[in-house]
Amino acid sequence: MEQNPVVPTVETVAVIIRSDEGILVVFNEKWGIFTLPMTKLRRWQDPNIPVAHRDESPIDAAARAAAEWLGKTFVDGLVAKANLRGYRQSDRDGVWKEYRIQVFEFKLPHGWLPWAGVRCEWLTSGEILNAHRRPISPTAQHVIREVSKAP
Numbered sequence: 001m002e003q004n005p006v007v008p009t010v011e012t013v014a015v016i017i018r019s020d021e022g023i024l025v026v027f028n029e030k031w032g033i034f035t036l037p038m039t040k041l042r043r044w045q046d047p048n049i050p051v052a053h054r055d056e057s058p059i060d061a062a063a064r065a066a067a068e069w070l071g072k073t074f075v076d077g078l079v080a081k082a083n084l085r086g087y088r089q090s091d092r093d094g095v096w097k098e099y100r101i102q103v104f105e106f107k108l109p110h111g112w113l114p115w116a117g118v119r120c121e122w123l124t125s126g127e128i129l130n131a132h133r134r135p136i137s138p139t140a141q142h143v144i145r146e147v148s149k150a151p
Contacts, residue, residue, distance in 0.1 A: 007087065008097045013061045014038040014143045016081065017070070019108040021122035025140065026069050026114075031091075034121065035137035036144075038101075039065040062104040070108075071115040078104045082147050103143055 015037045017024040025034040042056040056064075063074045082103040089096050114120050127133055128144045 008095065010097050010099050011041040011102075012038055012099065013041065013058050013065060013102045013104060014140070015062050015066045015078070016103065016105045016143070016147065017066060017108055018105065019112075019122065022124050023122065023128060023144070024069065024108075024114065025121050025123055025128065025136065027119035028137070031137065033135040033137050035140040037065040037069050038139070039068075058102045059104070062102070066104075066106055069114050069118055069120065070112065072112065074106075077109075078106050081105045082143075082150060084143065084146050086142075099139075101139070101143060103147055105147075 017037065024037070026037055027033070028035050039061055041058065041061045043053055046052040046054045059078055059080075062078050066078070067073065080102065082101075084101040084103060085098065087096055087098050123133075125144050125148055128136060129141055
């Protein structure tokens, strides 16, 4: 009898930051590509309870991902938009994984700008999805495509 292999799960969040200029795409130095602000959810050992783990909430991870590029704290405004799931071969290690992406959206208040010196660009959904525009993360394109389908 053949056993099904265990497929690793990667829990992430992506943040669509909108302004009158468009959607913020940021340059991820590690990947060498423009993408949406995104991050994995953190999990750590609770020092007060040795056998327990603590998991970061998706909204806290989304705030952390957006704050990295905006340099600001959040009181409110992060809105859950979608919960995407799918299998994909990792670009980093070649292993097939189930990626779970919780998507949040944030409408940038008037006067807010990304941190000075941040490599970023404001693009429309169509520009992000344009197959000839490079380098844009396929994951960012997937998120924009799926959120654009939602009513």
